[in-house]
Amino acid sequence: MNQPSGVRPDPGLTLLDLYERALPQVYGYLLARCGQRPVAEDLTTEVFLAAMDSCRRGKVTEVSTSWLIGVARHKLVDHWRRAERERRGLRVLGGLAHAAEDPWDERLDALLAREVLASLSAPHRSALTLRYLDGLPVPEVARCLDRTVHATEALLVRARGAFRAHYQSREEGTR
Amino acid sequence: MTDPFEDLLEPVVPVDPDPRFAASLRVLLEAALVRPMSGGAMPATAVQGDVVYASVWSPDAARAAAFYRSVLGWRISADGRRVEGLGQHLGLWSDARRTTYLSHSVSDIDAAISRVRAAGGTAGDAVEQPYGLSAECVDNQGLPFSLHLSSPASPPSAFAQGEIVYLTMHVRDSSTARAFYGSVFGWTFTPGSVSDGWQVQGPGTMFGLHGGHSEARVLPMYAVSDISSAVARVRAAGGTATDPVQMPYGITSDCVDDQGVQFYLGQL
Numbered sequence: 001m002n003q004p005s006g007v008r009p010d011p012g013l014t015l016l017d018l019y020e021r022a023l024p025q026v027y028g029y030l031l032a033r034c035g036q037r038p039v040a041e042d043l044t045t046e047v048f049l050a051a052m053d054s055c056r057r058g059k060v061t062e063v064s065t066s067w068l069i070g071v072a073r074h075k076l077v078d079h080w081r082r083a084e085r086e087r088r089g090l091r092v093l094g095g096l097a098h099a100a101e102d103p104w105d106e107r108l109d110a111l112l113a114r115e116v117l118a119s120l121s122a123p124h125r126s127a128l129t130l131r132y133l134d135g136l137p138v139p140e141v142a143r144c145l146d147r148t149v150h151a152t153e154a155l156l157v158r159a160r161g162a163f164r165a166h167y168q169s170r171e172e173g174t175r
Numbered sequence: 176m177t178d179p180f181e182d183l184l185e186p187v188v189p190v191d192p193d194p195r196f197a198a199s200l201r202v203l204l205e206a207a208l209v210r211p212m213s214g215g216a217m218p219a220t221a222v223q224g225d226v227v228y229a230s231v232w233s234p235d236a237a238r239a240a241a242f243y244r245s246v247l248g249w250r251i252s253a254d255g256r257r258v259e260g261l262g263q264h265l266g267l268w269s270d271a272r273r274t275t276y277l278s279h280s281v282s283d284i285d286a287a288i289s290r291v292r293a294a295g296g297t298a299g300d301a302v303e304q305p306y307g308l309s310a311e312c313v314d315n316q317g318l319p320f321s322l323h324l325s326s327p328a329s330p331p332s333a334f335a336q337g338e339i340v341y342l343t344m345h346v347r348d349s350s351t352a353r354a355f356y357g358s359v360f361g362w363t364f365t366p367g368s369v370s371d372g373w374q375v376q377g378p379g380t381m382f383g384l385h386g387g388h389s390e391a392r393v394l395p396m397y398a399v400s401d402i403s404s405a406v407a408r409v410r411a412a413g414g415t416a417t418d419p420v421q422m423p424y425g426i427t428s429d430c431v432d433d434q435g436v437q438f439y440l441g442q443l
Contacts, residue, residue, distance in 0.1 A: 012208045019204065023197055024189035031190050041196050048200060052207045069187060108182045132183040160180065 011055035080122035124159035199350035206354035224360030228278035230266040247337035274392035316391035334398035349386025396439035
């Protein structure tokens with residue numbers, strides 16, 4: 001039935017209605033990217049509570065699963081930033097030579113790739129995850145990371161270089 | 176040539192989380208939906224529920240008076256109901272439930288009564304008592320408490336012997352208890368050091384919540400100046416007390432009085 005014009009259902013109630021369907025999507029998205037159940041649960045909680053907060057503040061135009069996945073991307077990036085701040089000082093990240101083009105013709109081993117991603121710095125891990133695991137176009141990645149498109153492109157180049165260096169050294173290590 | 180990074184593409188695959196997690200998150204969301212907004216329609220004093228009165232409930236209040244008089248040095252009024260001479264309002268009452276009955280301050284008692292009812296508790300109407308406007312309530316764990324119209328208490332900096340320094344609420348299900356107290360008083364909860372233990376932010380008194388108990392009750396920790404002699408007094412008065420243990424915040428002992436009411440002693 002149509003709502004009378006100008007009357008919209010409370011977005012908070014819409015979110016509760018959507019909860020059962022959206023939960024496995026949001027949780028599945030986060031679990032596949034962070035790999036640890038307790039972390040995925042914590043982040044999922046953050047996503048839904050932040051979403052409810054936005055709904056109640058009237059900041060949301062469309063309550064949907066894809067909007068929630070977008071919120072989850074931000075929470076994931078924030079989580080990696082936080083985690084890295086905690087680890088800072090324990091690990092020195094090597095600056096990598098800038099490679100403008102990086103023709104690299106190889107099929108990636110999914111498990112090894114996952115390990116390598118986890119070993120990268122938070123900005124590199126975030127950029128590569130959003131660009132390649134999530135398949136977002138660069139301007140979308142830039143928006144998620146709060147950077148300009150230009151800075152994001154540069155970050156992606158460095159992140160790819162870092163990924164490749166780690167990947168290749170690990171591959172050699174296993175031979 | 177294809178970009179090997181394209182192999183990384185990982186579409187969202189739905190995964191069902193642990194049903195207990197799913198259920199407790201739903202409770203949190205429902206509570207968040209009804210919780211007063213900070214900075215919104217609620218006044219700035221959105222967080223409520225300071226403990227302004229606490230009463231020991233035991234089967235025989237006169238017997239409890241004798242026990243706590245000898246252990247904590249409580250001076251008790253002629254009617255046996257009130258502890259006198261302390262900075263806190265403490266009392267005694269005969270009730271078989273063996274808990275600590277708490278009265279919480281609120282600035283708008285009718286709004287608080289509605290929040291108690293909306294959150295799954297029961298609340299009587301506000302009644303004018305000699306000490307002010309109050310409403311008798313039961314929370315969603317079955318714990319009795321009351322709402323009291325008053326301004327928030329300022330937390331004390333030091334505690335006299337026999338005053339409550341910490342309150343621990345034992346509940347069956349911590350997620351529904353958190354949802355209740357979160358929506359009624361605006362309290363928030365951070366995970367504590369023990370499993371299903373939570374530090375409560377909001378009430379002026381230090382407050383903890385612990386889930387997984389067969390029955391809900393509130394356990395007080397009383398300040399003592401010398402814990403070894405206080406432990407000896409508990410044992411001499413017919414109660415039990417564990418040997419004192421050094422915790423980060425002080426030296427404590429787990430006790431049970433001579434009628435089976437649990438409490439703690441703390442030398443802070």
